[in-house]
Amino acid sequence: MTPNNEMLVEAAHHEDFRQLLNGTDLNIPDSTGLVWMARFTRQCLPERVTGVDTVTALCASLMEETPVFLLGANPGIAEAAAAALLRKNPHMKVVGCFAGSPQEEDAPAIVNMIRAAAPHLLLVAFGAPAQDLWIAKHLKELPSVRVAIGVGGTFDFLAGKVKRAPEFMRSIGLEWLWRLIREPRRIGRIWRAVVVFPLLVLIHGKHAPKR
Numbered sequence: 724m725t726p727n728n729e730m731l732v733e734a735a736h737h738e739d740f741r742q743l744l745n746g747t748d749l750n751i752p753d754s755t756g757l758v759w760m761a762r763f764t765r766q767c768l769p770e771r772v773t774g775v776d777t778v779t780a781l782c783a784s785l786m787e788e789t790p791v792f793l794l795g796a797n798p799g800i801a802e803a804a805a806a807a808l809l810r811k812n813p814h815m816k817v818v819g820c821f822a823g824s825p826q827e828e829d830a831p832a833i834v835n836m837i838r839a840a841a842p843h844l845l846l847v848a849f850g851a852p853a854q855d856l857w858i859a860k861h862l863k864e865l866p867s868v869r870v871a872i873g874v875g876g877t878f879d880f881l882a883g884k885v886k887r888a889p890e891f892m893r894s895i896g897l898e899w900l901w902r903l904i905r906e907p908r909r910i911g912r913i914w915r916a917v918v919v920f921p922l923l924v925l926i927h928g929k930h931a932p933k934r
């Protein structure tokens with residue numbers, strides 16, 4: 724999973740999501756807030772690694788025969804993201820792109836489509852927590868998949884539909900402000916990320932296990 728502040732707030736309130744987050748093989752800190760929280764609670768989290776940077780680096784290092792499937796985002800976005808990745812990594816093998824939806828009634832058709840494509844790497848962009856719950860529920864029906872990642876807005880960034888914050892804003896942890904200005908409908912999420920999350924860290928952080 725690629726957790727950020729909002730996802731940790733979600734995990735604080737929902738036992739199922741907390742268990743999911745605690746049970747993954749790897750969690751990559753996708754927000755500067757998590758790095759600050761780690762510092763505050765004296766845990767070891769050296770730096771932020773975004774979903775889009777993870778996917779970009781992973782695809783650059785894939786072996787030629789590794790089949791990849793991109794699921795999620797609005798129609799046409801996964802295809803545009805795949806095209807952007809293929810331009811940089813012509814050796815990549817994209818075996819499928821599908822916008823789909825995280826609704827349970829759509830899952831059987833999506834599972835069949837992915838099974839037929841037989842990817843080893845599955846990238847799912849339904850937004851958190853839907854993407855992570857979808858993976859947890861359906862991974863066992865997808866025997867070819869060795870690695871599945873919930874990648875949030877990664878396809879939108881790769882497709883150029885959403886512009887990333889300028890480097891200086893990212894470096895000082897203000898990417899949330901950039902996204903708030905460009906997408907005001909995110910206000911609820913941003914409130915949880917920049918107000919609720921730090922409060923939870925202040926209240927509960929001192930009890931965090933040191934690592």
Ligand code: UDP
Nearest residue numbers: 795796797825848849850851875876877879
């Ligand atoms: N999304 C989707 N189906 C849904 C809800 C979201 O495909 O029912 C996609 C949305 O189009 C976007 C991605 O999920 O591409 C997640 O976007 P968001 O901005 O929430 O992700 P973040 O990077 O902030 O976690």
